Amino acid sequence: MLRLLQHRAPSGERRVIAVTDAATGFVRGATDTLGLASEATARGTTLAEVVAAAGLEGSVDPAEELAAGRLLAPIDHPDTAHLALTGTGLTHLGSAEGRDKMHKAAAAGDTLTDSMRMFLEGLEGGKPTPGAVGQQPEWFYKGDGTHVVGPGAPLTIPAFAQDGGEEPELAGVYLIAPDGTPRRIGFCLANEFSDHVTERHNYLWLAHSKLRQAALGPELLVGDLPADVRGTSRIRRDGAVLWEKPFLTGETNMSHSIANLEHHHFKYALFRRAGDVHVHFFGTATLSFSDGVRTQPGDSFEIEAAPFTLPLRNPLIAAEPEPVAVTSL
Structure with a gap:
């Protein structure tokens, strides 16, 4: 099961967090959910496949980011x-x-x-x-x-x-x-x-x-x-x-x-x-x-x-x- 969360750092930089059954991390190169969805639509593939192809990087705890006020809609x-x-x-x-x-x-x-x-x-x-x-x-x-x-x-x-x-x-x-x-x-x-x-x-x-x-x-x-x-x-x-x-x-x-x-x-x-x-x-x-x-x-x-x-x-x-x-x- 895939979950996507939009993240904004104190610097204002935006990234997307992906949570899969196997790992949690930032989607490489992604700045927003809409961009990922648009890419999946253009390619005629699924959102999960786009995320898998991009890969994840970094270490992040969504609960900690929520508590810190760094998660967006x-x-x-x-x-x-x-x-x-x-x-x-x-x-x-x-x-x-x-x-x-x-x-x-x-x-x-x-x-x-x-x-x-x-x-x-x-x-x-x-x-x-x-x-x-x-x-x-x-x-x-x-x-x-x-x-x-x-x-x-x-x-x-x-x-x-x-x-x-x-x-x-x-x-x-x-x-x-x-x-x-x-x-x-x-x-x-x-x-x-x-x-x-x-x-x-x-x-x-x-x-x-x-x-x-x-x-x-x-x-x-x-x-x-x-x-x-x-x-x-x-x-x-x-x-x-x-x-x-x-x-x-x-x-x-x-x-x-x-x-x-x-x-x-x-x-x-x-x-x-x-x-x-x-x-x-x-x-x-x-x-x-x-x-x-x-x-x-x-x-x-x-x-x-x-x-x-x-x-x-x-x-x-x-x-x-x-x-x-x-x-x-």
């Missing part, structure tokens, strides 16, 4: 406008429960909320047979590469936001090949940071609630994702654990297959523009907000899950108000 793009952050919701078994609590006020009597209807449709048709098209999921846009936050970096609550809550998830990372084919680079841990108070006020504000930063874990897992992924999400306040809960992901615990979620994202030609990078969040069923937790600046999020060996930790801060004025030309 596992993917980025030199032109942030060409990296898209998107996601799908109501994709996990049990994921409708928290959403339904938020939206129940919109339902009368025994009428199902829109969220519950969408969840049930996904449960019935979200895992089609290979080659078939299944039920489309809820979809949302989070931003471009400027919204990517790396391990250890702060997640920022905008001054206009009503909440800043965690969503422990997995994300798929993709590069669009020159012929428009989406190529999956790998998977990473993620905190799909959202404003749940805004969403709860009116589910039609979901789009507003998702336009936030998102944190990506340090490791990019190249290859197949285990079907059953189990982890822990926690919040610390003043050094003590405020809230902690296990979370489940991977296809065993999902109402949609990853292939179905990928199809319904990349079916749009807009998302198959050559050279673009996509980070797509697959959803979660575990939120501290559903348990009545309200985060505040100074809190710290922690997400960990095997097969990833390193955690994703991010402190929470608040932004200063930014005046917005529209003027005529």
Whole structure:
């Protein structure tokens, strides 16, 4: 199993760390994950084969580099406008429960909320047979590469936001090949940071609630994702654990297959523009907000899950108000 991590030395020099079953080291000549993925695409080979051909050099301990603050998000793009952050919701078994609590006020009597209807449709048709098209999921846009936050970096609550809550998830990372084919680079841990108070006020504000930063874990897992992924999400306040809960992901615990979620994202030609990078969040069923937790600046999020060996930790801060004025030309 291959893992890739992006490293930046105090001098500013960037390199890529590769962790294989046999060795850990810097990929010779590589400065970023995108460059390696682009080379694999150009050669018509796999990322693992490109890394093996380049070879590894030096000695490095990823855990030590993470603790020292020298690991970046596992993917980025030199032109942030060409990296898209998107996601799908109501994709996990049990994921409708928290959403339904938020939206129940919109339902009368025994009428199902829109969220519950969408969840049930996904449960019935979200895992089609290979080659078939299944039920489309809820979809949302989070931003471009400027919204990517790396391990250890702060997640920022905008001054206009009503909440800043965690969503422990997995994300798929993709590069669009020159012929428009989406190529999956790998998977990473993620905190799909959202404003749940805004969403709860009116589910039609979901789009507003998702336009936030998102944190990506340090490791990019190249290859197949285990079907059953189990982890822990926690919040610390003043050094003590405020809230902690296990979370489940991977296809065993999902109402949609990853292939179905990928199809319904990349079916749009807009998302198959050559050279673009996509980070797509697959959803979660575990939120501290559903348990009545309200985060505040100074809190710290922690997400960990095997097969990833390193955690994703991010402190929470608040932004200063930014005046917005529209003027005529």
